[in-house]
Amino acid sequence: MPAPLTLTVEPLTRAAFREFGDVIETDGADSFPINEGTTTRYHDLASVDVAAQGGAPLISIFRGLARPAPIEIRMMEHHPLGTQAFYPLRNHAYLVVVAPRGAVVGPGDLRAFRAAGDQGVNYHRGVWHHPLLVLRDNHDFLVVDRGGDGDNCVEHHFGAEQGIALLDV
Amino acid sequence: MPAPLTLTVEPLTRAAFREFGDVIETDGADSFPINEGTTTRYHDLASVDVAAQGGAPLISIFRGLARPAPIEIRMMEHHPLGTQAFYPLRNHAYLVVVAPRGAVVGPGDLRAFRAAGDQGVNYHRGVWHHPLLVLRDNHDFLVVDRGGDGDNCVEHHFGAEQGIALLDV
Numbered sequence: 632m633p634a635p636l637t638l639t640v641e642p643l644t645r646a647a648f649r650e651f652g653d654v655i656e657t658d659g660a661d662s663f664p665i666n667e668g669t670t671t672r673y674h675d676l677a678s679v680d681v682a683a684q685g686g687a688p689l690i691s692i693f694r695g696l697a698r699p700a701p702i703e704i705r706m707m708e709h710h711p712l713g714t715q716a717f718y719p720l721r722n723h724a725y726l727v728v729v730a731p732r733g734a735v736v737g738p739g740d741l742r743a744f745r746a747a748g749d750q751g752v753n754y755h756r757g758v759w760h761h762p763l764l765v766l767r768d769n770h771d772f773l774v775v776d777r778g779g780d781g782d783n784c785v786e787h788h789f790g791a792e793q794g795i796a797l798l799d800v
Numbered sequence: 801m802p803a804p805l806t807l808t809v810e811p812l813t814r815a816a817f818r819e820f821g822d823v824i825e826t827d828g829a830d831s832f833p834i835n836e837g838t839t840t841r842y843h844d845l846a847s848v849d850v851a852a853q854g855g856a857p858l859i860s861i862f863r864g865l866a867r868p869a870p871i872e873i874r875m876m877e878h879h880p881l882g883t884q885a886f887y888p889l890r891n892h893a894y895l896v897v898v899a900p901r902g903a904v905v906g907p908g909d910l911r912a913f914r915a916a917g918d919q920g921v922n923y924h925r926g927v928w929h930h931p932l933l934v935l936r937d938n939h940d941f942l943v944v945d946r947g948g949d950g951d952n953c954v955e956h957h958f959g960a961e962q963g964i965a966l967l968d969v
Contacts (some may be wrong), residue, residue, distance in 0.1 A: 655859060655861070657940075660861075666864075666931035667931075669864060669867060670863065671862070671863040672861075673860055673862075673863070675858045676861060679859060682851075688850070688857045689848070690824060690844070690846040690848060690887075691845055692829075692842040693841055694842070695838060696838045696839070720887070720918075721890075749889075751942075762835035762838070763835060763839050775857070775859060
């Protein structure tokens with residue numbers, strides 16, 4: 632088995648994340664005043680795409696537990712039928728690990744990002760991502776993803792010939 | 801003009817809010833473990849209904865400013881084509897004012913609720929509600945509502961014969 636690959640953790644920006652999905656944040660977003668000026672609407676921050684094969688949007692809350700450091704990345708998943716958006720409900724940083732769309736994925740394909748507590752992400756359809764990686768126990772996220780029939784989760788567990796990746800945070 | 805009506809502010813519970821929409825909260829929700837037990841999914845907490853007339857879900861952030869006390873309720877609005885969900889991004893209480901579906905609405909029809917900072921709401925289609933009422937400046941909410949063509953906002957400003965309502969908080 633190859634030696635574990637340690638991933639560099641990059642800051643999360645719209646430009647760096649464009650290939651993988653949307654960064655949901657107010658900085659740099661289109662906005663306008665509503666409600667007689669008492670509210671600012673930062674408008675349409677993510678491309679929600681969940682209607683394939685009769686799908687419909689779900690709103691859920693995910694509560695994450697921290698994993699021991701260094702975090703081991705041994706698998707990735709993607710959702711062929713729908714986007715999946717996460718927004719943190721408390722202002723704590725968290726980690727995002729993604730890889731480009733494609734039939735195969737391995738440690739060498741991964742990109743790791745540190746998301747600030749006021750940044751959400753929306754994984755586009757088919758983009759490989761690791762399940763939720765929080766840095767504090769009981770970190771909650773509002774999640775908007777797809778409900779409906781069809782097989783909407785593809786997992787790939789790295790084989791012995793691929794090895795694993797590490798996040799030293 | 802009738803004297804202002806001061807509304808009693810009730811705690812927000814699913815039972816009390818059922819006529820108006822969903823309370824988005826983990827307490828009492830269906831949940832199950834995912835991601836090898838590192839995440840709990842509190843599943844499908846709101847009935848998102850935004851597909852009428854070719855509509856699609858939007859994810860936005862609303863940033864609210866507090867209004868001076870006592871808060872004056874002079875109008876209500878509703879969205880005939882879609883639900884609208886709000887979830888607070890910081891753990892501060894806020895206020896929700898609603899009234900039953902119907903052609904007309906006045907101060908005597910209103911119900912006021914105090915939502916905790918870990919409770920969201922999803923107004924059902926056609927349910928009268930007041931625009932965002934926060935208790936601290938720059939309180940942010942993640943909002944899931946409808947984008948698309950069609951007239952999806954109906955406002956009713958109370959006439960002089962109706963008067964206004966007050967929230968003394």
